[in-house]
Amino acid sequence: MSLTPSHLQLNHQGQLRHFLTIEGLSRELLTELLDTADSFLEVGERAVKKVPLLRGKTVCNVFFENSTRTRTTFELAAKRLSADVLNLNISTSSTSKGETLFDTLQNLEAMAADMFIVRHGDSGAAHFIAEKVCPQVAIVNAGDGNHAHPTQAMLDMLTIRRHAGDFKNLSVAIVGDILHSRVARSNMLALKTLGCEDLRVIAPRTLLPAGIEQYGVRVFNDLRTGLRDVDVVIMLRLQKERMQSGLLPSEGEFYRLYGLTRETLALAKPEALVMHPGPINRGVEIESEVADGPQSVILNQVTYGIAVRMAVMSMAMAGQNAQRQLNQEAQ
Amino acid sequence: MTALPEVEPLLARMATELTAHLKRLQRSDPAFVGIHTGGVWIAENLRQRCAPEAPLGTLDIAFYRDDFEQVGLPQRVRPSELPFAVDDRHLILVDDVLMTGRTIRAALNELFDYGRPASVTLVTLLDIEARQLPIRADILGASLVLPPGQRIKLTGPEPLHLTLNPAD
Numbered sequence: 001m002s003l004t005p006s007h008l009q010l011n012h013q014g015q016l017r018h019f020l021t022i023e024g025l026s027r028e029l030l031t032e033l034l035d036t037a038d039s040f041l042e043v044g045e046r047a048v049k050k051v052p053l054l055r056g057k058t059v060c061n062v063f064f065e066n067s068t069r070t071r072t073t074f075e076l077a078a079k080r081l082s083a084d085v086l087n088l089n090i091s092t093s094s095t096s097k098g099e100t101l102f103d104t105l106q107n108l109e110a111m112a113a114d115m116f117i118v119r120h121g122d123s124g125a126a127h128f129i130a131e132k133v134c135p136q137v138a139i140v141n142a143g144d145g146n147h148a149h150p151t152q153a154m155l156d157m158l159t160i161r162r163h164a165g166d167f168k169n170l171s172v173a174i175v176g177d178i179l180h181s182r183v184a185r186s187n188m189l190a191l192k193t194l195g196c197e198d199l200r201v202i203a204p205r206t207l208l209p210a211g212i213e214q215y216g217v218r219v220f221n222d223l224r225t226g227l228r229d230v231d232v233v234i235m236l237r238l239q240k241e242r243m244q245s246g247l248l249p250s251e252g253e254f255y256r257l258y259g260l261t262r263e264t265l266a267l268a269k270p271e272a273l274v275m276h277p278g279p280i281n282r283g284v285e286i287e288s289e290v291a292d293g294p295q296s297v298i299l300n301q302v303t304y305g306i307a308v309r310m311a312v313m314s315m316a317m318a319g320q321n322a323q324r325q326l327n328q329e330a331q
Numbered sequence: 332m333t334a335l336p337e338v339e340p341l342l343a344r345m346a347t348e349l350t351a352h353l354k355r356l357q358r359s360d361p362a363f364v365g366i367h368t369g370g371v372w373i374a375e376n377l378r379q380r381c382a383p384e385a386p387l388g389t390l391d392i393a394f395y396r397d398d399f400e401q402v403g404l405p406q407r408v409r410p411s412e413l414p415f416a417v418d419d420r421h422l423i424l425v426d427d428v429l430m431t432g433r434t435i436r437a438a439l440n441e442l443f444d445y446g447r448p449a450s451v452t453l454v455t456l457l458d459i460e461a462r463q464l465p466i467r468a469d470i471l472g473a474s475l476v477l478p479p480g481q482r483i484k485l486t487g488p489e490p491l492h493l494t495l496n497p498a499d
Contacts, residue, residue, distance in 0.1 A: 042410040048444035051394035318403025
């Protein structure tokens with residue numbers, strides 16, 4: 001299956017109808033998404049943290065991979081939009097009885113679901129569902145294999161925009177296991193689309209994908225050189241299973257070379273932001289004092305994640321509604 | 332050709348009426364709430380004239396519209412900002428043009444998500460007589476009947492001026 005960007009995510013009027021990847025989306029659309037998220041952020045500060053936008057709509061969280069934070073923030077986002085929410089943990093349900101992905105989703109569609117939030121271990125799963133299984137349902141990718149995690153990227157963009165300003169003048173470093181990270185891939189695409197000129201990735205050679213240069217990044221194998229004078233440091237989670245595959249010598253070794261500590265952070269600009277998609281491994285990729293320190297915006301990222309997901313859901317639902325009307329008029 | 336009124340004399344009269352209205356109903360310490368974008372200009376203007384010490388809030392009602400299903404979200408949504416507690420407050424809700432009443436319905440719903448105001452007074456510069464909901468302004472600048480296919484637009488904030496445009 002092809003993972004190349006398609007106009008699958010946009011309707012005939014250029015509005016978002018599925019949110020599968022950052023690839024192929026314009027700066028204008030990403031900016032519109034961030035502006036809308038800013039407005040939803042304000043909703044989270046009211047006495048009643050709810051707007052009636054998706055009242056009567058059914059949103060299904062379809063998670064084939066475990067996740068607590070992503071699923072709960074999607075759930076909260078849907079509830080704040082007044083949608084009804086179903087949480088399906090597929091890894092522990094139908095598939096164990098032998099039902100295929102195709103059948104599971106068609107059943108959900110038959111229950112008149114309007115939106116699927118999909119997390120899957122295989123790259124391209126959300127794309128496949130949007131294209132082949134349920135084209136009438138708005139699909140939001142909540143992480144597919146090593147491919148993309150576009151809502152995480154957009155919440156990172158909102159964090160950067162709110163705390164550091166315009167992307168054009170910023171130096172941003174992404175540190176850690178780039179090779180296996182869908183967050184890194186989506187972040188690189190989003191940062192370049194939004195105009196970031198100095199984007200760096202810092203990782204050992206074994207954890208860098210081939211052809212990384214195509215993203216327009218500067219590659220560093222040495223943390224201390226790469227962090228010099230950056231405005232934003234995005235740390236990635238080190239997945240422990242990578243250690244077993246022989247790509248890394250040991251946790252201790254990784255921390256010594258690539259861990260973000262007070263000492264290594266001092267090489268960045270004095271006010272540099274520290275970001276992490278979570279869950280953090282204290283003492284593996286980041287020192288506790290840095291994760292909890294004054295430069296850390298890790299918990300702000302979680303708050304912004306709700307607003308960004310509200311923006312994505314309402315925009316995709318609007319685009320899907322518009323497409324349905326166009327289709328009806330064409331008939 | 333419909334003659335459009337000048338804005339300034341309307342505002343002067345509305346300010347006088349609003350002050351008398353609040354006094355008659357013994358509504359003190361009000362807060363102004365303008366609906367983006369024209370309503371914010373009118374609200375700020377009236378606030379200066381009637382109660383300069385009163386706070387001004389702004390509402391973008393995009394998340395409360397009743398036509399999301401048909402038209403989706405506008406391209407640009409601005410955050411609503413109410414820099415005061417709504418509970419037990421006398422609110423002056425201000426918009427530039429009252430037409431179907433649907434915007435005001437959405438604005439009232441949004442206001443009540445901030446709290447329970449003591450009262451809401453509706454102020455609009457113009458009433459285009461095309462009501463679809465049982466809503467009317469407490470303080471009104473002028474009533475107009477528009478020629479078919481035309482829309483009225485307030486430009487501003489300095490100077491505030493009304494123009495007639497073809498509806499899109």
